Amino acid sequence: MPDYTTIIGLEVHVQLATKSKLFCRCSTQFGAEPNTQTCPVCIGMPGSLPVMNREALNLALKTAVALNCTIPPMTKWDRKQYYYPDLPKGYQISQYDMPMSEHGFLEIADSKDRFETKQVRILRAHLEEDAGKSVHDEVAGRADSMIDLNRTGTPLLEIVSEPDMRSGLEARAYLDELKLLLTYIGVSDCNMQEGSLRVDANVNLHIAASDGKIATPIVEIKNMNSFRAVERAIDYEARRQYDVWQETGAKIGDVPKQTRGWDDNAGVTRGQRSKEESSDYRYFPDPDLVPVKFSEAEVQTARESLGELPAALRSRLQAEHALSVYDSEVLVNQGVDVVAYYLAAVEVAGDGKAVCNWVSQDVLRVLKESEANIADFGISAKSLGEFVGKLKAGDLPSARGREVFDVMLEEGIDVDQAMQKLGIEEIDESELVGICQSLLEKNPKIVEDVKGGKQQAVGALIGQAKKQNPNADPGRVRQICLDLIAQM
Numbered sequence: 347m348p349d350y351t352t353i354i355g356l357e358v359h360v361q362l363a364t365k366s367k368l369f370c371r372c373s374t375q376f377g378a379e380p381n382t383q384t385c386p387v388c389i390g391m392p393g394s395l396p397v398m399n400r401e402a403l404n405l406a407l408k409t410a411v412a413l414n415c416t417i418p419p420m421t422k423w424d425r426k427q428y429y430y431p432d433l434p435k436g437y438q439i440s441q442y443d444m445p446m447s448e449h450g451f452l453e454i455a456d457s458k459d460r461f462e463t464k465q466v467r468i469l470r471a472h473l474e475e476d477a478g479k480s481v482h483d484e485v486a487g488r489a490d491s492m493i494d495l496n497r498t499g500t501p502l503l504e505i506v507s508e509p510d511m512r513s514g515l516e517a518r519a520y521l522d523e524l525k526l527l528l529t530y531i532g533v534s535d536c537n538m539q540e541g542s543l544r545v546d547a548n549v550n551l552h553i554a555a556s557d558g559k560i561a562t563p564i565v566e567i568k569n570m571n572s573f574r575a576v577e578r579a580i581d582y583e584a585r586r587q588y589d590v591w592q593e594t595g596a597k598i599g600d601v602p603k604q605t606r607g608w609d610d611n612a613g614v615t616r617g618q619r620s621k622e623e624s625s626d627y628r629y630f631p632d633p634d635l636v637p638v639k640f641s642e643a644e645v646q647t648a649r650e651s652l653g654e655l656p657a658a659l660r661s662r663l664q665a666e667h668a669l670s671v672y673d674s675e676v677l678v679n680q681g682v683d684v685v686a687y688y689l690a691a692v693e694v695a696g697d698g699k700a701v702c703n704w705v706s707q708d709v710l711r712v713l714k715e716s717e718a719n720i721a722d723f724g725i726s727a728k729s730l731g732e733f734v735g736k737l738k739a740g741d742l743p744s745a746r747g748r749e750v751f752d753v754m755l756e757e758g759i760d761v762d763q764a765m766q767k768l769g770i771e772e773i774d775e776s777e778l779v780g781i782c783q784s785l786l787e788k789n790p791k792i793v794e795d796v797k798g799g800k801q802q803a804v805g806a807l808i809g810q811a812k813k814q815n816p817n818a819d820p821g822r823v824r825q826i827c828l829d830l831i832a833q834m
């Protein structure tokens with residue numbers, strides 16, 4: 347089988363988190379009764395005039411600078427003409443030849459080293475309005491089609507990458523990082539189920555041939571409703587294109603660009619209509635909307651409003667709290683609230699790694715099981731910090747840490763109260779030595795084994811020590827026994 351490289355570019359449509367639409371004051375709230383959030387402007391009644399929503403532009407600008415894009419001093423609006431039942435105006439207001447931003451990048455990395463860290467270039471990010479939604483009801487033999495125009499005119503930012511990704515895995519990493527970035531800077535909720543984030547993938551192959559490389563025709567894949575689906579669809583499509591190429595030998599340019607839909611249940615892509623060329627859209631500048639000008643100061647303000655971005659935050663956690671790449675990724679990927687919780691707990695405990703272990707294992711496990719947010723978590727950051735601090739100082743035996751954690755969580759009490767409730771108190775060192783001494787006297791065989799080099803034999807005494815005093819810390823019992831034997 348000759349070598350081939352999969353070439354992937356992604357187009358991501360992100361719904362910006364504005365309360366009202368891009369060119370009118372209708373609500374963008376999800377889930378309302380169909381056609382209750384429309385007005386003459388967004389459904390294109392003759393004589394109605396669009397008025398630009400400044401907030402949408404601000405959010406788009408914020409995103410563009412976060413993606414390291416260049417912001418041209420001027421941008422304009424264009425009409426993209428096409429006929430579709432859910433587009434009552436007969437055109438969509440978009441940005442064609444002068445987008446509000448271009449030439450950025452987003453860095454992707456993999457803590458499991460499955461691909462090399464790379465910058466995926468962003469070709470452009472431009473604003474446009476959303477279309478409505480066709481609802482096809484084919485239940486019970488009916489074939490009704492209904493149109494819901496609530497979504498019409500909702501602000502979208504279309505983020506177009508260069509074809510820089512080489513596997514489904516890289517595409518997924520790009521989407522994960524992009525979503526994280528967008529939620530950190532608060533420009534979108536990125537909810538895929540509600541359509542706030544939609545992905546189309548352009549995929550083709552570069553196949554190594556004796557006389558250079560052969561490119562297969564580009565296919566655009568649609569209808570992917572999870573990042574996992576994007577990854578699967580791309581991997582499937584690469585194999586399919588290779589098979590088609592072997593059968594037909596078709597190269598790029600031999601056939602028009604094809605659009606295929608992803609069927610997640612069947613795990614296959616299926617052919618859809620062919621894609622219009624941009625010349626078919628008959629773009630022209632919207633005569634109702636004036637061009638937008640960005641000043642240096644506005645761009646600077648947007649840049650300053652970003653806060654700490656995920657990549658910088660990961661680096662800081664590694665540098666300041668000695669976390670591994672993997673640990674910093676786990677925390678940062680949980681979102682800005684979990685990171686804030688973590689940092690507040692570290693402030694109290696003074697041990698970044700120990701707090702990270704409790705947050706990434708126990709706290710996140712509980713949140714996942716209860717489908718709750720960190721804001722509703724039963725142990726406050728300060729309380730978790732005190733708990734970890736006590737463990738670290740040895741005031742709370744590590745073997746009983748989880749018990750205490752569970753009681754703190756269930757009863758909503760702090761670490762001192764939980765320890766009291768469980769009857770955990772620190773054992774006096776001399777008491778512990780006494781217990782160990784008597785156990786060694788009763789178990790000469792174990793003493794002999796340890797002296798013979800089998801240190802692990804001492805493990806048998808730990809359970810017995812705990813029977814005599816449940817507060818006995820296994821680590822200390824073990825060490826004391828070894829020390830005593832060494833002196834024998």
Ligand SMILES: [Zn+2]
Pocket residue numbers: 367370371372383384385386387388389499
């Ligand atoms: Zn409206």
